[in-house]
Amino acid sequence: MLVKAKFEVGGRHLLERNQFPDFLRSVQSAGYKIVGPTVRDGAIVYGDIASEKDLPIGWTDRQEAGQYRLERRSDQALFGYNVGPHSWKKYLYPAHERLWTAKKTPESFEVKPEPVDGPKLAFLGVRACELAAIGIQDRVFLGPFPDPGYQARRARSLRIAVQCSQSGRTCFCVSMGTGPHVRMGHDLSLTEVCRPDRHFFIVEIGSETGSSVLGDLALPKATPEAVAEAGAVVDRTAQSMGRQLTTVGLRELLLDHPDHPRWELVAKRCLSCTNCTLACPTCFCSTTEEVPHLSGQSVERWRRWDSCFNSSFTELHGVPVRKTGMSRYRQWMTHKLSTWHDQFGTSGCVGCGRCITWCPVGIDITEEAAAIRADPTATKSTETHA
DSSP states (O other), X not given: OOOOOOOOTTOEEXXXXXXXXXXXHHHHHTTEEEEEEEEETTEEEEEEXXXXXXXXXXXXXXXXXXXXXXXXXXXXXXXXXXXXXXXXHHHHSOSEEXXXXXXXXXXXXXXXXXXXXXXXXXXXXXXXXHHHHHHHHHHHHSSSSXXXXXXXXXXXXXXXXXXXXXXXXXXXXXXXXXXSSOOSSOSEEEEEEEETTEEEEEEEEOSHHHHHHTTTOOOOBOOHXXXXXXXXXHHHHHTTOSOOOOOTTHHHXXXXXXXXXXXXXXXXXXXXXXXXXXXXXSOOOEEEEEEEOTTSSEEEEEEEEOOTTSGGGGEETTEESSOSHHHHHHHHHHIIIIIHHHHHSSOSXXXXXXXHHTOTTOOOHHHHHHHHHHOTTSOOOOSOOO
């Protein structure tokens, strides 16, 4: 008689490369639609994964400030790349979402919230910094007044993490304490070991939900030697970060220097294009639009992503509060690294480096913070600045 394998939370099991298709089918059999990394439009982005053929097998990326390119690897690794332009917020917090529809009645209007439907999603390939970003957005959207759409999508998502086997030139997750080791927030975690004579994964069970989706897979417990080899992969990644950011005293440093000359210098380069906020996995600025039907019998409310780099974002009575690019960049960086602590008890940055890579002019948030820290010429100010 066949006995179903028991996968306990915290357990580590061995998944051979040739079993990976079975792993994907097991997740799908549990009722999940898989979304994860795939090659499209010259980048590794998140999209639908029907089979392993949709994954970026043998591909990697090279990133620098304002630069991104795909390259072929010397092996057939499935997850041998760094984070790309997409983050998981595109699934949990859609860029354009209808919130409700109001229909005219004889007396007034009848308002119906938009139902949150669609399949359960399994996020495949979530990195440690991205798990941290999801945790940060949880604080934003699941606080005292939960966002119903985010709450519903979050509750039915499965997080299959992948330990980083390489760091990007713009990564600084070690500085932020968010990676590259996956330690919490996952249902399952995969560590890929790809060597000339063998290709395998260590699967770590992070939750009961993660355990249940493995079904009847025959996965033996990982040997101590295999676990140690997988751990060494992530240790090497941690030792090769492309960037670093000194966080000690950073909150006070930025708050105390609103007139630092560096703000003017960075503003001369900033295009206010909003790329950094759209690529960022934690930015959540939005606006709403009322879309009436031509008949006048109904109206819809839509929410879409916005950015504090848009001059109209803080517009009051037709006049923007932050009129200059300097004030808008200062607001973004100070909020992200400083006042976010006051709102949510943590930094708003996870060190993924997306804002550096996808800035058209290569503005580097770690470089700007270091420049303000290194220059003692600016005086402390207690004035209020727009």
